[in-house]
Amino acid sequence: MIVAALLLAASLDDAQAAFANGAYPEAESLALAAAEPPHAGAALYLAALARFRAGRAADALEALDAAAKAADPPEAPLWHYNRAACLYELQRFGESVLDYEQAAADPSLAAVSLVNAGFAAIDAGSPEQARMLADRARPVASGPALELLADLDAHLTTDSDAEYRAGLAAFDAGKFAEARAHFRKSSALDPTDGRSRVMSGASALRLGAKDDARDDITRGLALRLGADDARAARAYLSELTARSDWRFALRLGAGVDTDPFQTGLDPVDFSRGGTTTGKASAVGTTDFSVDWRFFPGGDLSYAFDQLAYASSAAQDYSLQQHALGLSLESSIRDGLRLGASAGGQLAFTGLSSFSGLQAVASLGAWGAIDESGRSTTRLDLQYTRKHGFSGYGYLSGNRADAVLSQEWRLDPVTFGGGYQFRLEDIGEQASQQPYAYLANILWASARARLSDRLDLDLSAGYESRDYAQAQPGPPERHDDRWFGGAAASLWLTKKLALSMRYDLVLNRSNAAPLSYDKHLFTLGTAWAW
Structure with missing residues (x-):
């Protein structure tokens, strides 16, 4: 959603009023007519917002880039946020992630920017990046951003996650053979997830299968792992080493x-x-x-x-x-x-x-x-x-x-x-x-x-x-x-x-x-x- 928080000069009042009333073509026309120094940047920025609301993301992106070159460019975080929204609509998801991350430099935009970056990462085919963005958003999310974050988490929850949680439950209950079966299935569903492979190795270790344990944990360390999971993996390897x-x-x-x-x-x-x-x-x-x-x-x-x-x-x-x-x-x-x-x-x-x-x-x-x-x-x-x-x-x-x-x-x-x-x-x-x-x-x-x-x-x-x-x-x-x-x-x-x-x-x-x-x-x- 485009954020329109901009102080317009008096000459842009009519364009601003048209935008507020949902008359986006009129708002665009009035804003372009007012796009002269010293308020060219503000006028072009408002024209970009109007174009985006009218469903013209490519034209909106063009106006945003022109506004950034004016003598009175928009504030950087809001500009990056709106540019990211345009890029997302144009299915340029990787670039959208980068602009959303730059918008997150503003604490007031951090949570919603990181969550939207997570959605863009999912559509770019990088669920692991989306998980990391969600983890970054979690400590700063509040109010409506919490609902967006919950929606992102729901999109990231897969059959692989369900198998992983079932494996953890079995592992905690001491059912290590059952746990390993769940972890191996989770790893097959998401081959990029290192935590399932590591826990498969931990289960094998508890079952006395040291070769399988070492192989799974070593391979897990080569995959996507959070810092805590990586430390746990090295601890399991140390436990393996400690055994004759x-x-x-x-x-x-x-x-x-x-x-x-x-x-x-x-x-x-x-x-x-x-x-x-x-x-x-x-x-x-x-x-x-x-x-x-x-x-x-x-x-x-x-x-x-x-x-x-x-x-x-x-x-x-x-x-x-x-x-x-x-x-x-x-x-x-x-x-x-x-x-x-x-x-x-x-x-x-x-x-x-x-x-x-x-x-x-x-x-x-x-x-x-x-x-x-x-x-x-x-x-x-x-x-x-x-x-x-x-x-x-x-x-x-x-x-x-x-x-x-x-x-x-x-x-x-x-x-x-x-x-x-x-x-x-x-x-x-x-x-x-x-x-x-x-x-x-x-x-x-x-x-x-x-x-x-x-x-x-x-x-x-x-x-x-x-x-x-x-x-x-x-x-x-x-x-x-x-x-x-x-x-x-x-x-x-x-x-x-x-x-x-x-x-x-x-x-x-x-x-x-x-x-x-x-x-x-x-x-x-x-x-x-």
């Missing part, structure tokens, strides 16, 4: 590596100092991990990885790794977590000539800020000490890493990205082949779970490496490395999946013989329990 929890995983795979003589995919990132390349080789992989999560925020893990090449020429490039890690994390305050880790790793190489390759010890620390339920920023620092066994002494040395990363959780897709600085100080300066390098790395990733059965992962990145100068030796070496990966897992049951993965490394070096392309494709089966 064992996890096991096993993956068996087989595939093809187009260049087994380059090891750009290996975590230890070692090289055998050669430019050796050869034919592709069949490869088999075995990955096994044990993870014990304990209170408070502790994690103790062991991982075994075996990469075995079938061709006789590549067998000695096979790699076996054993890793042991311990980490502790604590929530310092709401949204801020700090952690530390320590780990060790043993690596062996070869099949027929199986031998020790490298021993590694590392210390790390990190800090993470949860800006909201949907985003987290994290800084990781790590120092690693390496020792190469006999024949691999060039792998001895130190590594320092600093990583700044960001994660955005937009259910069902989680996006990530970041920057990493690495200083790898290994090898002997007298060597003809430098191994120490400084790297700057950028990467991005996306992962999604579709229909609770299909997991998809994509990643890509770029690394710039500057190698140490050997004395004496060839010119300084620089490598540009492009890497990427794609994976898909189809869960046949909650514990058994079929998986497929592709990895790529493209290395371009100013030492031309050291450039290479590496493709690794594997198919496998994974168990998790």
